[in-house]
Amino acid sequence: MSGGVAAVTEVSGGPYKRPFRFNIQCSSPAEVSARSWADLAHRVEDLGYATLTVSDHLDEQVAPIAALMAAADATTTLRIGAMVFSNDYRHPVVLAKEAATLDALSGGRFELGLGAGWMTSDYSRAGLPLDPPGVRIGRLAESLAVIKGMFADGPFTYSGTHYQVAGLNGTPKPVQRPHPPIVIGGGGRRLLTLAAREADIIGLNMNMAGGVIDASLGANATTAATEEKVRWIREAAGARWDDLTLQVRVHLVVVTDNRTQVAEQLAAGFGLTSEQALATPHALCGSVDEIVDDLVERRERFGLSTIGVSLDALTAMAPVVERLAGT
Incomplete structure (x- = not known):
């Protein structure tokens, strides 16, 4: 598998047990300056x-390409990635060139996250047409073919419904061969099926077809919904199953000694029962020991080894990262 994704050890009941990796998502830092961004990248790495x-997104956040390159410049081992590039905002030929350049200039530390686009406010405020999900996913599938073709050696030609490329040789070529790890995440069957066939890392999230994040997503965050998503991935992946890495987006982290009380508050936010809120892979609640145990159990049950959390959990999750990262 490309991109330095860790070697695997077989485990009963799951896809394959991979070492834990933890990602920090930071799109809207409190300050946008060269020094503050470099300091943040250093802290995440340390x-x-x-x-x-x-x-x-097109709201109040930094632009991903410039921010990722600055983070790579400020660090030595930290990997960088988009979570995720919206396919509708860039032609895949342009994105392939940007991605390959990021990979080359970072010394092979880039992970290419791709998505079909989902946030309705992005489209409406920018005056972009928001096509039905099926159209956007079909366009993403073509985009993946174009991007991989641009990463490959030699001129590339492609003729599809949405994109046409005529004898274009993508340069520079990425350091990681055949390409940087491709990350595709989602919560619907069609997108997860595409991810199972094309991606290296598959991110499990709630189904964002409605274009907003609110309590209506709760039913799609349960353990039963997660089991169904993993089943879709396994069925679509076929022989690729053993090469995949599964990751999860954790939207809320609360380190507390009063797990039960906080679970009730989480339940209201997710539209779940307290028991469901404690069990959902998209939230972590409890003491450091309880969170460690939950993550180990979820890896055994679902195969989830890469854990993505928001910047506000950076310090709270540090003891968990110290105990689990690489194990």
Whole structure:
């Protein structure tokens, strides 16, 4: 598998047990300056997180490509990635060139996250047409073919419904061969099926087809929903199953000694029962010991080994990262 993704050890009941990796998502830092961003990247690296990721929206956040390159310049081992680039905002030929350059200039530390686009406010405020999900996912599938073709050696030609490329040789070529790890995440069957066939890392999230994040997503965050998503991935992956890495986006982290009380508050936010809120892979609640145990159990049950959390959890999760990263 490309991109330095860790070697695997077989475990009963799951896909394969991979060492834990932890990602920090920071798209809207309190200050946007060269010094503050470099300091943040250093801190993420020093605390043992594997990757610093930036989302790709048109609201109050930094632009991902420039921010990721600055983070790579400020560090030595920290990996960088988009979580995720919206396919509708860039032609895949342009994104392939940007991605290959990021990989080359970072010394092979880039992870290419791709998505079909989902946030309705991005489209409406920018005056972009928001096509139905099926159209956007179909366009993403073509984009993946173009990007991989641009990463490959020699001129590339492609003729699809959405994109046409005529004898274009993508340069520079990425350091990681055949390409940087490709990350595709989602919560719907069609997108996860595409990810199972094309991606290296598959991110499990709630189904964002509605274009907003609110309590209505709760039913798609349960353990039963997660088991169904893993089943979809396994069925679509076929022989690729053993080569995949599964990651999860954790939207809320609360380190507390009063797990039960906080679970009730989490339940209201997710639209779940307290028991479901404690069990969902998209939240972590409890003492450091309880969170460690939960993550180990979720890796055994679902195969989830890469854990993505928001910047506000950076310090609280540090003891968990110290105990689990690389194990």
